[in-house]
Each structure stands twice: as C-alpha cells, then as structure tokens.
Amino acid sequence: MKRIRTKLCIFMTTVISSTLAAAPRINFEISFREPQAHYVEVKMEISDLRKDYIDVKMPVWTPGSYLVREYSKNVESMEACNEEGTELPITKINKNTWRIASNKNGYVVVNYRVYGFEVSVRTNFIDDVHAFLSPAATFLYVDGMLNHPAHVTVIPHASWSTVSTGLEPVAGSPGTYYAADFDMLFDSPIEVGNQDVFTFEAAGVHHEIAMVGGGNYDRERLKKDGTTIVEEATSIFGVNPNKRYVFIVHNYQSGGGGLEHLNSTVLGASRNGYQNERSYVGFLGLMAHEYFHLWHVKRLRPIELGPFNYDAENYTTALWIMEGFTAYFDNLLLRRCGFLNESNYLQALANDVNTVENRAGNQLQPVSSASFDAWIKYYRPDENSANTSVSYYNKGALLAMMLDLKILAATQGQKRLDDVLKIAYDEFYVKKKRGFEEHEFQALIEQVAGVSVDELFHAAYTVEPLDYNRYLNAVGYELVDYNKGRELPDLGITTSVSDGRTTVSGVSRGTGAWDGGINVRDEIIAINGERLDANGRELNRLIQTVAVGDTLDVLIARDGKIRTLNVVLSKDKKGAFSIVPLQNATPEQVSLGKIWLSLP
Known part of the structure; x- marks a missing residue:
C-alpha cells in the first residue's frame, strides 16, 4: 500500500x-x-x-x-x-x-x-x-x-x-x-x-438544482417557483452577484435544514413531501431563506464574520440580524410570490410569537446573547435549553418585523426594511468592502426611517417584553392572545411515550412540575392513584379534570426506584397568539397594511 x-x-x-x-x-x-x-x-x-x-x-x-x-x-x-x-x-x-x-x-x-x-x-x-x-x-x-x-x-x-x-x-x-x-x-x-440535475434561468443567473435521493418532486413546478423566488429576492437588492448558482437538495425519508454558501446552498427535504402542499411550501421557504443569504450573511455581514478564523469560534452578537432578518424575509418572500395568502402569512408570524413568548428562556437570555453563545448553546441543546435560551431566528424575525413596520409607518409607506438592506449592501459590501458594526447598521436604519429605532436595538440586549401591537397597530393589525383571562392548569411537563411508558422529556421553569421536583427522564406511572394508559392519553384527561392550585400525587419511577411527588398545579402562562386585522382601522392604517403584505 x-x-x-x-x-x-x-x-x-x-x-x-x-x-x-x-x-x-x-x-x-x-x-x-x-x-x-x-x-x-x-x-x-x-x-x-x-x-x-x-x-x-x-x-x-x-x-x-x-x-x-x-x-x-x-x-x-x-x-x-x-x-x-x-x-x-x-x-x-x-x-x-x-x-x-x-x-x-x-x-x-x-x-x-x-x-x-x-x-x-x-x-x-x-x-x-x-x-x-x-x-x-x-x-x-x-x-x-x-x-x-x-x-x-x-x-x-x-x-x-x-x-x-x-x-x-x-x-x-x-x-x-x-x-x-x-x-x-x-x-x-x-x-x-448520480443526482438528477436540471436548470433554470432567473435574474440573469444560471441556476442548477441537483436532486439527490429521488423524490416525488415536479421538475417544471420547481423551476417555475424557483424562478419566482430568485427574481423576487433579487428585486430587493437590485443586483444578483452570481453568474451561476447551485441548489444541492438531499432528499430523505424525513429531512430538513439548510446551509448557505457564496454561490450555492445545501438543503434537506423529505423525498415524498413535494406533493403535499404544506410540505412543499415549507420547502420553498427553505429555498427562499438560504437564497436570501447570498446577499445577507455571505456578503452583507457583521464585521466579525470575515475574514474567518478557522481555528476557533468567531463571535458576534448580531446573528439576530443575520439569521433573524433572513427568517423574516423568507416568509415575506413567499407572501410576495403568492405562495402564502394573507391568513397563512399572519399565522406564520404568530407562530414565531408563540415560539418566543411561550419559551421560559425568553425571560432569561437576550437575543444578542443567544447570538454570541450560539457556539455553546444553540447547536448543543439539552433538556433544559427551553428554560435558558431563546432562538435568534424566531426572535430576530420578530424584531425585523417591528423594524419593517416602524419604517413603513414613519415614511408613510415610502420606505421599508428592504431599502435598508439594499443601501447597507451597497455601502458596506460594494463600496467599503467590509462588514458592518452593529451601531452602523442601526444608524443606517434611522437614516432611512427618519426616526430613532433605539428601543428595538435595546430590546435585543434585554429580556423586557416586546410591545408587538405598538407596531402592528400602525399597519392595521393586532396581536391577540386567546388564552388571556383564562384560568387553565398546567403541570409543566412534556412527555414521550415508548413501549407503553410515559417519560418526561422536558420540565418548564416556574411550573408545578419544576417546583415539585419532577425530573427529565422520570417515568410517570400514575397520578392521584390513576395508572396512565399505554398511549399516554390518560395524562391529558386527568389535567382537564383538575384546577389551578390542586395538588396531584404523582407516582414516578426514577433510576429504578419508585417515588411519590406532590405537585401543585400552576396557572398555564402560555399564550395562544394570532395576528388579526385591527377593528376600526383607519384608512391610513389599512393602506400601510396593504403595502406591508403586498395586498391589492
């Protein structure tokens, strides 16, 4: 050899x-x-x-x-x-x-x-x-x-x-x-x-899609919809920096995720999900997200992210801007392209609100810290992550939404976040050939908007509650919480069922389970003398028959030993959020809302 x-x-x-x-x-x-x-x-x-x-x-x-x-x-x-x-x-x-x-x-x-x-x-x-x-x-x-x-x-x-x-x-x-x-x-x-490769032309760029692993995709539909996404994204920045771009798509039985590159991306997908409309639109959203990165991250970027040190961590507090803004624009692009209607788009935004506001870690970790600590937290989640951290994707997207709405309102619909990104791309990537400092990015937003946005950049560094309706109301919408005023009991655990055993997979901070000492990996055997059924459905039924303040006798098995824990049910603090049209909105608010959502 x-x-x-x-x-x-x-x-x-x-x-x-x-x-x-x-x-x-x-x-x-x-x-x-x-x-x-x-x-x-x-x-x-x-x-x-x-x-x-x-x-x-x-x-x-x-x-x-x-x-x-x-x-x-x-x-x-x-x-x-x-x-x-x-x-x-x-x-x-x-x-x-x-x-x-x-x-x-x-x-x-x-x-x-x-x-x-x-x-x-x-x-x-x-x-x-x-x-x-x-x-x-x-x-x-x-x-x-x-x-x-x-x-x-x-x-x-x-x-x-x-x-x-x-x-x-x-x-x-x-x-x-x-x-x-x-x-x-x-x-x-x-x-x-032996991947299936097909091509399309969009925004003056030759695009290749390499499908790995087969699947029930429709080539012509993907080319048509890919063209729409590429041209809509390019219209934001006014220029497409590539002559050629490659989508490498790995199709699995169940797959997802993506990673951006300078003139290509790698996507994970479910090979038989293309004929399901919801799954297909989700895939288009992934395409839009990673494609948007070819401007926003790969070229327009925080100054800390390049030139790279490949030997160690490259820290930045601005991933909430880079990934969060991209997460905002991926769904917004789908709305502008017609792949999401008004209702579906608003629900996608509300899903981000639910994800952020119903996560205990949102009250502990600022999104700037989530950005900085991505190296040790985001990609290394454990059973307590929901209690200690927040996603810079979801919360960053919500801050991007509020910045977009504030710019729209301040300029009477003449400017928006799109304009900021285009100017930033030209200023830092094209002219100065460097990344931006966060204060420079904020100053650029304020230059476009003509007003201060200090409260939103401040929000990235604190865990203070976000006033969503301050911004949504300006464009004729409001965030409503359908759980507001309700007294619902909450045990405070998530579970999984395997081989007829109900096992705790998560314990939420500040709940009865947290205070009562239930641990992740505990097997829940019975509650108040009632043995759980093999499918775990009995647990939900029991919770529906009790009230806030009731004490439950929870029989568990932990490391082979049987124990009984006394758990006092707390009030469910989780919201059920939706974004809906504002009642009695003014003509100006309605007009701004139509601009925001590209409505006729």
Whole structure:
C-alpha cells in the first residue's frame, strides 16, 4: 500500500510540476476507493513552497454553522512525500495541525483519508450511492496561505457520473475545479453521484438544482417557483452577484435544514413531501431563506464574520440580524410570490410569537446573547435549553418585523426594511468592502426611517417584553392572545411515550412540575392513584379534570426506584397568539397594511 502511494506521489508531481508557475500553488485530487465504508481519499500537492517545514491544518468549523465540530477527528492515514517519492516525517502538533518536515523540497504531496457518515448539511456523508463533501471537513490548508488559489480534481467512483458544486470548472480539464482562495473552497460543497440535475434561468443567473435521493418532486413546478423566488429576492437588492448558482437538495425519508454558501446552498427535504402542499411550501421557504443569504450573511455581514478564523469560534452578537432578518424575509418572500395568502402569512408570524413568548428562556437570555453563545448553546441543546435560551431566528424575525413596520409607518409607506438592506449592501459590501458594526447598521436604519429605532436595538440586549401591537397597530393589525383571562392548569411537563411508558422529556421553569421536583427522564406511572394508559392519553384527561392550585400525587419511577411527588398545579402562562386585522382601522392604517403584505 505504501509503495502504491509513493508511485502516485511521483506521477502526480511529474505531471503538475511541468505546468505550474513558480508561485506557490495547491492542488487536490479526491477519489473514492471504499465509498461503502464511508471514506474519501484526498491528495494534496503543495508546489514551489521551499521551507524547512510546512504546517497543514483542517478547519474546526464551517461558516454558517456556528459550532466547533472538530473535523480533524475524521482524518486518517496521513503520509507525505517529496517529488522523488521519499517519505517526509509528519508530526501532529495540535488537534488540527500537522507539521511536515519538508526540508525545502519544492514539491510535497500529502495523502490522507477522511471518514464521513453523518447526515447533515454541514458534514461529510459518503456511501455506495453518493458522496457529499463539506469542504471544511475535507480539505487541509497551508498555515498562512488561506488567500492562495487551489484546484480540485474529482475522480468519481466507477458507478457515479455527476459532480455538482459551485466551484468554477476549469476549461479543458473535465472534473477539475478552481477556487480563487480557500475561503471560496471552504464555501463550495461538492456532491458526487448520480443526482438528477436540471436548470433554470432567473435574474440573469444560471441556476442548477441537483436532486439527490429521488423524490416525488415536479421538475417544471420547481423551476417555475424557483424562478419566482430568485427574481423576487433579487428585486430587493437590485443586483444578483452570481453568474451561476447551485441548489444541492438531499432528499430523505424525513429531512430538513439548510446551509448557505457564496454561490450555492445545501438543503434537506423529505423525498415524498413535494406533493403535499404544506410540505412543499415549507420547502420553498427553505429555498427562499438560504437564497436570501447570498446577499445577507455571505456578503452583507457583521464585521466579525470575515475574514474567518478557522481555528476557533468567531463571535458576534448580531446573528439576530443575520439569521433573524433572513427568517423574516423568507416568509415575506413567499407572501410576495403568492405562495402564502394573507391568513397563512399572519399565522406564520404568530407562530414565531408563540415560539418566543411561550419559551421560559425568553425571560432569561437576550437575543444578542443567544447570538454570541450560539457556539455553546444553540447547536448543543439539552433538556433544559427551553428554560435558558431563546432562538435568534424566531426572535430576530420578530424584531425585523417591528423594524419593517416602524419604517413603513414613519415614511408613510415610502420606505421599508428592504431599502435598508439594499443601501447597507451597497455601502458596506460594494463600496467599503467590509462588514458592518452593529451601531452602523442601526444608524443606517434611522437614516432611512427618519426616526430613532433605539428601543428595538435595546430590546435585543434585554429580556423586557416586546410591545408587538405598538407596531402592528400602525399597519392595521393586532396581536391577540386567546388564552388571556383564562384560568387553565398546567403541570409543566412534556412527555414521550415508548413501549407503553410515559417519560418526561422536558420540565418548564416556574411550573408545578419544576417546583415539585419532577425530573427529565422520570417515568410517570400514575397520578392521584390513576395508572396512565399505554398511549399516554390518560395524562391529558386527568389535567382537564383538575384546577389551578390542586395538588396531584404523582407516582414516578426514577433510576429504578419508585417515588411519590406532590405537585401543585400552576396557572398555564402560555399564550395562544394570532395576528388579526385591527377593528376600526383607519384608512391610513389599512393602506400601510396593504403595502406591508403586498395586498391589492
């Protein structure tokens, strides 16, 4: 095996060394000798870099997914050799860095394998059917050379025929792609297999959709609806920065999620959900969300998010602006495109209110802190997360909504949040070529609106209640809570049922269960002497027969021991929120509401 690798080193070096210029260059070749065992083989050639040693590194995270994932844990069998095929010593000097004793050799070839068998939009997955490669989890970089270009040659497994990636194809070299630097390489996922690829043109951009895993999708409908979304999103910013864009869609039995990239995205979907209208519109919302990111995050961004440090966390308090605003605009785009009617759109907004206001963590964690702590909290939820944290997606979307409504009202419908984003894109990305400071973004909003929005930026840093109706009323709508004034009992737990056992999966802060000592993973056996049924329905029936202040005798099993807990039922503090037209709205309010929701 080692002899074979040495010969490959000589061959690869001989071919490339005759064509490369003197400037340092980096080239990769990926192949799949054992895809059924979930491996990709990687060759990295470093040319014209004469140093005593070369440090090669693997990122610990991937942009857009704010968690240190330690990709280097999947690297195996690393070897290095020079142009003669002589093996060069390698020493691992920290968790994601290998030092190669290159001894001023002008050509160094590194061979290694990467294991990948995790289903997500941000991790490698390789099997006998296809390979999805997250570049940050696949490619090494030379320390200090992130700004250097790279070529990647993909050699598919013999049973595969298609490569889908946002990387630029190299003319005259089939299977070879070019990245201007490693930021571009790490931002360009690669799908290799037999995916169904179809295209459409929209906003002057060539779009490819690569469908992986089959599904009951309608090609023509997806192309038509994709065109509508792309052109509506482009109209906000006035320009589409790409010539080509790739949607890589992984279709599973049950799937979801997405990750944005500079000229591509990876989406997860349910393969048989396309014929269900609700599921299909949800998928269009995911498309809209990730596509909107090509402006808002990938180009217009907080100053902390680029250039990236791939070795550690890149902290920002502004994810509520980046992900939250995008979460606001994804549904708004669906409304403007006609995929959501007025009622469905308002319900989608109300769902965000319910999610935020009925989460105990909303009273503990400001959304700016949720942004900053994404690295340790958002992607690492546990049984207590609902009590300690809030989503910068949902709450950020609601703050975006209120900013949009405030701008609409202050300018009599002449300006809105769209105008802010367009100006910000031009000002920071196009002209200044840098990210923005949060105070600069607020100042820009105030410039467009002509009024202060300090109270809404202040709200991102506190847990004070949001006054939704202050903003909704201005455009002829109001938020109503159908639980207001009702005295409903609340035990304060969520449960799951398996093998006839009802087990506690969550305990809400400030409820009877919280105060009474019920724990996650407790098995609820009986309440007030009544044994629960095998399907867990008896629990709901019992709660409907008691009142706030009643004491329940809860028989539980915890770690194999039987206990009885006395739990006093508290009042259910959760709201049942909806957004409805405001009674007796003025003509001006109605007019602004029509502008907001693109109504005739």
